[in-house]
Amino acid sequence: MLTLTVAEKEMLDGKKGKLKQQAMRKIVEYAEILNASELCEVSMAHLFCGAHDYLSAAGDRSVEEVISIMQYCSDELLPLEEMACFCQSDCGPMDPINYDKMNCTQKEADRNKQFLDCYRACGVNLAGTCVPYLCGFVPLPGEHYVSSESHAVTLMNSFWGACGNADGLEAGFWAAACGRIPKWGNHVKENRLGTHVFEIDAPIKTSMDWDLLGYTIGRRLPSHSVPVLTGLSNRPTIFTIKYFFAAMATTSGPEMCHLVGITPEAPTLEAALGGKQPIGKATITSSDLLESFKILGGGVKRDTVDYISLGCPHYSIEELRKIAMFLEGKKIARGTAVHIWTASPIKTVMDNSGYTQIIESSGAVVLTSSCPLTSGKLPPGVKTMAFDSAKQAHYMTPGRDIKVLYGSLQACLTAATTGKWSGSDE
Amino acid sequence: MSNRIKGRGAVKGIAEGYAMVSGETIQGWSGIDESTGKIVEIGHPFEGMSMKGAVLIISGGKGSNGWSCHFHAAKLKGVAPAAMVFPKMDSRTGVAAAVTGVPVVTDLELDPFSCIKTGDYVIVNADEGYVEIRE
Structure with a gap:
């Protein structure tokens, strides 16, 4: 049975206005579906803002009506007001400034701006990124x-001991409006223990190693499990580990992951498992990683590459610095389009550091606040495209008659300047 | 009755239809075409099938946290499943249940993957909390 506090009951009774009432109704429904016994206070919300494709299911309506229907599940038009906690925006459907460089029309950009203006009026900071933790959204x-x-949830839970679940997009808006979420799943300490142990019998050093490791573990992980990694010979960095979580959250749905000796809730294997026996055990070898590499489109040769998209998850300033160093004085091959994605706050640091100037002089385009997956946009006539991200390579494959290639950032940059894909990345 | 599996009604209501059963979950992004209800995830046992009017019996959510929004959009387009059954709830399926509003039964006493097959005709009674298999 769900028990509510006096303040929560007041919201549910409509004493704090219609928006909070509807948000609390949905949070209560969600809590009852989960069989949660109470709610907890949320202090931060990372929200999927913008004129995203799925919103078109509500039909041709005003932004406020679409938000009421799609985000708050209300047929009645709700008065939008200031959110109850610190909010930041996730990726949107386009770069809000350079949208024309990614094939978005003025009409699409105007509609997106209306949505963003509406959220900003509700107090959402428009960081526009899937790496909120690199832009000030750091739960303690x-x-x-x-x-x-999804990957930000697993990263922030696993590395920082923060408490969040992979709630759907709508639940984020409900929680932001009423400041509550069911106290369930990773909000409760006992649920965070490891269930499946993976012994890593392969050297994991580079971003691509971590990317392939995440993709491989995800392919083997049953629903509702918490992986525990042992045997890692190298520590990750924030730059390499974001690939791991993004890839793992593509092929599976873990919200928590222990790296023994590295993450704070896993000082030892026993601690990570809470003294219990694991439900499953597996060893991951280099040949398992190679199998994933091939599934993703790695290791093949192509004489042309039409499109290379880099920056999933959005690049950090350090990755962008390295790209600028590589591209300095070079030119992108004729016939190859290169998009490099990051967060708008990071783009400002790039501008200040001169990296944008260097990268764009080569012919590559720096974009923010989106990616091919969230925008669904590709340059016209693309037949072959390459990614340094398992997440993009995996999701961009279905339903398109386009050859998807996968390789390291170095392989992608080399292809960007030669126009050829050598496939020599193994 | 022996062909009933008891569980907990998570979203109330009663619905019936042909089952789509998979111990694997489905991905939301690039997994569901929300305007037709078709499953487009490459290599998935449901690839090419439509979830419209079906009783979807799957292990949980995976992939993007956007999982629920594809079910929500499918509901508004009239191509959502008639009912959903999850042996165990997770946060992705929980929100999908809350936004779709179709009958949902969870916390099953038996493993549905060992006794319900795709194509079986099933009744989902979330008011009383059970799933029943008809021939």
Whole structure:
């Protein structure tokens, strides 16, 4: 049975206005579906803002009507007001400034701007990124938050002991409006223990190693499990580990992951498992990683590459610095389009550091606040495209008559300047 | 009755239809075509099938946290499943249940993957909390 506090009951009774009432109704429904016994206070919300494709299911309506229907599940037009906690936006359907460089029309950009203006009026900071943790959205240990970005949830829970679930997009808006989320799943300490142990019998050093490791573990992970990794010979960095979580959250749905000796809730294997026996055990070898590499489109040769998209998850400033160093004085091959994605706050640092100037002089385009997956946009006539991200390569494959190639950032940059894909990345 | 599996009604209501059963979950992004209800995830046992009017019996959600929004959009387009059954709830399926509003039964006493097959005709009674298999 769900028990509510006096303040929560007041919201549900409509004493705090219609928006909070509807948000609390949905949070209560969600809590009852989960069989949660109470709610917890949320202090941060990372929200999927913008004129996203799926919103078109509501039909041709005003932005406020679409938000009421699609995000708050209300047929009645709700008065939008200031959110109850610190909010930041996730990726949107386009770069809000350079949208024309990614094939978006003025009409699409105007519609997106209307949505963003509406959210900004509700107090959402428009960081526009899937790496909120690189842009000031940093939940502390034990802090309850919501996020629409799957890999950010696993990363912030696992590395910082923060408490969040992979709630759907709508639940993020409900939680932001009423400041509550069901106290369930990773909001409760006992649920965070490891269930499946993976012994890593392969050297994991580079971003691509971590990307392939995440993709491989995800392929083998049953629903509702918490992986525990042992045997890692190298520590990750924030730059390499974001690939791991993004790839793992593509092929599976873990919200928590222990790296023994590295993450704070896993000082030892026993601690990670809470003294219990694991439900499953497996060893991951280099040949398993190679199998994933091939599934993703790695290791093949192509004489042309039409499109290379880099920056999933959005690049950090350090990755962008390295790209600028590589591209300095070089030219992108004729016939190859190169898009490099990051968050708008990071783009400002790039501008200040001169990296944008260097990268764009080569012919590559720096874009923010989106990616091919969230925008669904590709340059016209693309027949072959390459990614350094398992997440993009995996999701961009279905339903398109386009050859998807996968390789390291170095392989992608080399292809960008030669126009050829050598496939020599193994 | 022996062909009933008891569980907990998570979203109330009663519905019936042909089952789509998979111990694997489905991905939301690039997994569901929300305007037709078709499953487009490459290599998935449901690839090419439509979830419209079906009783969807799957293990949970995976992939993007956007999972629920594809079910929500499918509901508004009239191509959502008639009912959903999850042996165990997770946060992705929980929100999908809350936004879709179709009858949902969970916390099953038996493993549905060992006794319900795709194509079986099933009744989902979330008011009383069970799933029943008709021939």
